[in-house]
Amino acid sequence: MQHAYRRHIAYTGSVLALGSLLMLAGCNKATEPQPADENELITTVTLRFTEQGTTNTQAFTFQDKDGDGGAAPTRFDSVTLTANKSYSLTVEVLDESKTPTDNITNEIKDKQDEHLFVYTATPGTLLAYTYGDKDSRNFPIGLAGTATTGSAGTGLLNVRLRHQPPINGVAVKNGTVTPGSDDVNLNFPLTVR
Template sequence: MGLLLAGGLGLFITGCDRANEPEPADENELITTVSLKFTQQGSATTQTFTFRDTDGDGGQVPSRFDNISLKANTTYTLTIDLLDESKSPATNLTSEIQEKKDEHLLVYTANPASLLTYTYGDVDGRNFPIGLAGTARTGAAGTGKLTVRLRHQPPVNGVAVKNGTVAPGSDDINIDFNLTVQ
């Protein structure tokens, strides 16, 4: 009886189908520093606005959180730098996002929408926007917020989910900058 039980247990252990096991989760990046670089078109003038929270979400308050101030009715080239400064040396995540561009989408949303519109300047391998570089066009003078979100949209069970919209995935960052257009 004991031999039969041991044999049955051996079949149970070796009979597990590993193909049905879920894939390990592709974890979100820890991004502690976000720098937005606005370069006025037709000019060499670049303004950089930074959010820095070196211990990540929660814990200490951010050590730097710039207010964005831009000229009204002006077109800017907008690029973004993303860092993880929780370790030394800091990790440049912008290049990692570029490498995994089929899994990431940056979204720039002004509130009110009349303050700024963003046009993507880069696309991934399936022609969906990325948002590491683009064009920002300011509207009339006013104040509000510019929300910057990095959506992490890795494949699920080997199937790509990024579709050019905000819906799939989760936030790596979601930051509201104060925005003044003057």
């Protein structure tokens, strides 16, 4: 009888110890940050510059159908613009690794509070960008805006798409490039003439 009682105590102690461990493991999970949304697979980026006051549109494309790694990009256009002009600039992003092609531009519109395009010319005198769109919290998006060229010269136009999803349900997008990670980071050769 005493042996059965000891086994019952040992069994009860083991169950309590296991329960405590499970509770601690559960508590630790609650304090860990929730994983962020995954970055988009973007294989194609097209910039469309329309000279203001005209219907003259020029399109410049980067295309790498298998994404990062693997084969080299199949297309990487040089951007050529006229000096001292203003252009409406729109961007389209696609995932052409899928059939049919997935238009990621629509996803960015749907999740505009989590995305930010950043356009940076080097040297900075070649081109300045002004945002033409805002998200629900009044932060820029960059799907549409104005590009104003300066004097003639050559350099690079860096186009970055920052993915800035909430962390633990709290928005992190703040209108700067800092939060999040890159969905796209491209250096288009830029000529202003």
